[in-house]
Amino acid sequence: MTARPCVQDDFLQTLVTDKTTVNVFLVNGIRLSGQLADFDQFAVLLESGAGVQLVFKHAISTVMPVNGMGPARAPTEAPMSRDKPNHLRARVR
Numbered sequence: 884m885t886a887r888p889c890v891q892d893d894f895l896q897t898l899v900t901d902k903t904t905v906n907v908f909l910v911n912g913i914r915l916s917g918q919l920a921d922f923d924q925f926a927v928l929l930e931s932g933a934g935v936q937l938v939f940k941h942a943i944s945t946v947m948p949v950n951g952m953g954p955a956r957a958p959t960e961a962p963m964s965r966d967k968p969n970h971l972r973a974r975v976r
Contacts, residue, residue: 903919904916
């Protein structure tokens with residue numbers, strides 16, 4: 884079999900190289916914001932105004948680049964620990 888490139892590694896490496904500001908949503912709904920500094924098989928390093936956080940990949944639900952689609956915090960501001968993605972706020976009927 885031929886080796887396939889890892890989509891996850893390619894995506895994260897682009898974010899690190901471009902120093903893209905991202906929102907990282909955890910499985911419990913918490914949103915972290917900052918720039919990815921590095922990553923490995925099990926974790927990512929997220930830099931923000933509050934410092935550097937080691938976030939284990941098993942706790943991450945989604946990584947989204949901040950791309951001008953609405954207001955974004957400056958990378959120097961501390962992330963808000965109770966922010967939740969909009970889809971979690973909707974009520975199920």
